[in-house]
Amino acid sequence: MEVISIVLLLLLAVILSGILSRMLPLPLPRPLFQIGLGALIGLAADWRVTLDPEIFFLLFLPPLLFLDGWRIPREELFKDGKTIVELALGLVVATVVGMGFFIHWMIPAMPLAVAFALAAVVSPTDPIAVSAIAQRVPIPKRMMHILEGESLLNDASGLVCLRFAIAATLTGAFSLHQAAINFVWVALGGLAVGAGLTWLVSHAKNWVSRRYGEEGGAQILISLLLPFGSYLVAEHLHCSGILAAVAAGLTMGFVEGSGELAASTRIRRNTVWDVIQFTANGVIFVLLGEQLPAILAGAAETVRLTGHHEPWWLGVYVLAINLGLAALRFLWVWLSFRLSFFRQGDGQSTPNWRIVAAMSFAGVRGAITLAGVLTLPLVLSDGSPFPGRDLAIFLAMGVIIVSLLVASLGLPVLLRGLLMPPEHDQQSAEDAARVKAAEAAIARIEEVQHELAEGRADADLFVSAAARIMDGYRERIESRVGTREENAEMRRGEAIERRLRIAALKAERSQIFRMVRKRELGSELARKLIRELDLAEARHAAQLG
Template sequence: METVTIILLLLLAVILSGILSRMLPLPLPRPLFQIALGALIGLGADWRVTLDPEIFFLLFLPPLLFLDGWRIPREELFKDGKTVVELALGLVIVTVIGMGLFIHWMIPAVPLAVAFALAAVLSPTDPIAVSAIAQRAPIPKRMMHILEGESLLNDASGLVCLRFAIAAALTGAFSVHEAALSFLWVALGGIAVGAGLTWSVSRMKSWVSRRYGEEGGTQILISLLIPFGSYLVAEHLHCSGILAAVAAGLTMGFVETSGELLATTRIRRSTVWDVIQFTANGVIFVLLGEQLPAILAGAAGTVRMTGHQEPWWLAIYVIAINIGLAALRFLWVWLSFRLTLFRRGDWRSTPNWRIVAAMSFAGVRGAITLAGVLTLPLALNDGSPFPARDLAIFLAMGVIIVSLIVASFALPWLLTGLEMPAEHDHQAEEDAARIKAAEAAIAEIEKVQHGLAVGKSDADIYVAAAARIMDIYRHRIESQTRNAEGNALGRQSEAIERNLRLAALKAERTQIFRMVRKRELGSEPARRLIREIDLMEARYAVASQAGA
């Protein structure tokens, strides 16, 4: 009963954080409110959540990483792929090595392997926290896409580095040659497992649906199980479960272009995943706050590990680590942008310092950092306590909080009046997609109308209903906007129109998915158009059932 009560209290805190972030006129992102509410729970309640690292990792990370990979605009990711890879892989390695050595030098009580582990969990950025900040200070789309792509990949690369650092701390040995070979197996195996399992499940699911019909609840449950299945299978094969979850999400984005799901199933599934994403991210930050009082209570003992007596030394360490992370990120972003200009043949131009600074401050740490640091083992192989674990958790928590606060004030100031390079406008391709979808709908209406009207005495009703709907689509082609529905002339006419409209909408959706597969339309505008069609189809399907 106590466990259930704690879970309900955490969920209530997530709800209240959303309300408070909108009520209070403070320029602070929602995660900070969640941390504060969690701290109040930790101070005011006698309950303490004991987090098992393995369960915590399995429960939160696979679905969040899977969803990031599923929903990320793939075309934007590939367009800025070189910049994303430079930030997600190059910057992670530099951060792990540079900050690991810096932390060990600054706090000799932290063993080098543990310092590298702490640096590894600090290397991933959190797009959810940045999105919360962006609600108050809109971030340019291209910058946001780069940040999302970076976060998607650096989550995996940072946590893979964490895995090797923990192994070195547990065994006391580290071989570069063995680590390189192991990394290849861990990375490639994880990607293969995630992509292969998702593709196989999707094919089997489609086969069953075509022969025996589709059940919405089953389809949604399958999508929920895929990230956990990918993670567990990969870990069982000693590959990276994190990379498997990311690869599963990316693969899900590709296999979904077949458009085989019912519209109502797609709408319900999207809603379920939105709730899961909001809840999981919120609970992680509330748990961070709930753990904070216990960590602070042990601050005196923690600071003695560093060779000092005054607790304010911990604040100095947190600030120093934040400055180190910001300086490394600023330098790397500048070099990355400079290299991009060099590849374009523009040797003389230099990156705008405000854009570089905004990208640097946008490197906020969040849920992945907390989840990673909490997975540090409780004990070594010989049973002795894991060295400096409480100190590492405290420093990670401090970095998360400070980076959130700094970004909340720095980003709006840097982005105000900032002129970004011209971005690709998707409106033209979206308009073209609407026209092609409308043309496909007209062709399908003519086909269905002829099939329905053959041998019927009231064929004129079918012709009139089809003509009204086709007029709407022709008007869309001319104006590139959707027109209002034609008024039905009677119950029979309404039923006919619904059938024709449903056929037209299915043709529209098929055409859009076909354009996505041919790379004539980006995934982001396609997702927007598909949702419009799904909502309209669901409306007509409900009306059809009510009429029946």
């Protein structure tokens, strides 16, 4: 009963954090409110959540990494692939090595392997936290695509480095040659397991659906089980479950291109995954705050072992690590943009300092960093406590909080009026796709019209119905094949029309609710009508946004 109460309290804290972040005028992201609420729970309640690292890792990381891989825009990932790889792999290795030695030099009581583990967990960035920060000042699309691609890859690379650092701590030995060989097996095996399992499961479920019909609930459940299955199978084969989850998400994006899933199932599944993402990210930060009092007490004891006696040294350590991470990221981003990103744009070879600074500020640490550091083992192989575990968790927590605060204050200022190098043109591709889709729809309507009307006395009804539908498609084609000025004016008109349609749909929905309250309409029929209106409004809102 107590476990259930704790879970419900954590979920309530996640809900309250969203309400507070919208109510209060402070320009702070939601994760900071979640940490604060968690700290209040840790101080006010006698409950303590004992986190088993393996269970924590399995529960939170596979679905989050899977969803990142699934939803990332793959075309943008490939277009700016060189820049993303430089940031996601090169910067992670530089961070692990450089910050690992720096942390060990600054805190001699922390073993070098543990310092490398801490550097590994603070290397991944979190685009979700960046999105929360930049709600008032939108991030340029191309910059956000680079951040998303970097985050997807550096999550995997950073956590794989963490795995090797933990192994070195547990065994007390580290061989670079053996680690390189093991890394190849761990990485390639994890990628193969995630991609292979997702491909097999997807084709199997599509075959079953074609022969025996589709069950929406089962399709959603399969998508929920895939990241956990990929992770567990890869770990059983001593590969990287982290990379398996990422590969499963990327593969899911490709296999879903067949479009065999029913539209209603896709809508329901997206809603389920949105809730999971919101809940998992929120619970992680609330758990961080809940662990804060105990972690702070343990870290203060560790500080005394280093020869210091004042707790404020913890703040010095956190500030020094954040400055080191910021300087390293700024230098790496400047070099990466100078070598590749800007040479792909308009010929400019020297990156604007504001763009470099914005990309550096956007390197916010979040849920993956916290999830990774909480997976540090509680004890070594001989049963003794894992050295510096509480201090490592506290420092990682400090990096998360400081990076969130700094980005909350600095990123909106840097992004205001910032112009990125030219983005890849998407409008022409969108227009061409809409025209071809409309032409295919017109051709199919004509075929179905003849099939349904053949030999019927009321064939004129089918002709008139098909004509009305095809007229709508022809208007869509005409709105996409004019000059650029004509198309721009047509799109403005469409935007106005969508706003009017949304207003009308809201009025319809309000009237239906009034009829239900007056008992003029049954609840079952009302649910059907409301669902139709909700779907129509969501479609128009998506096109408007």
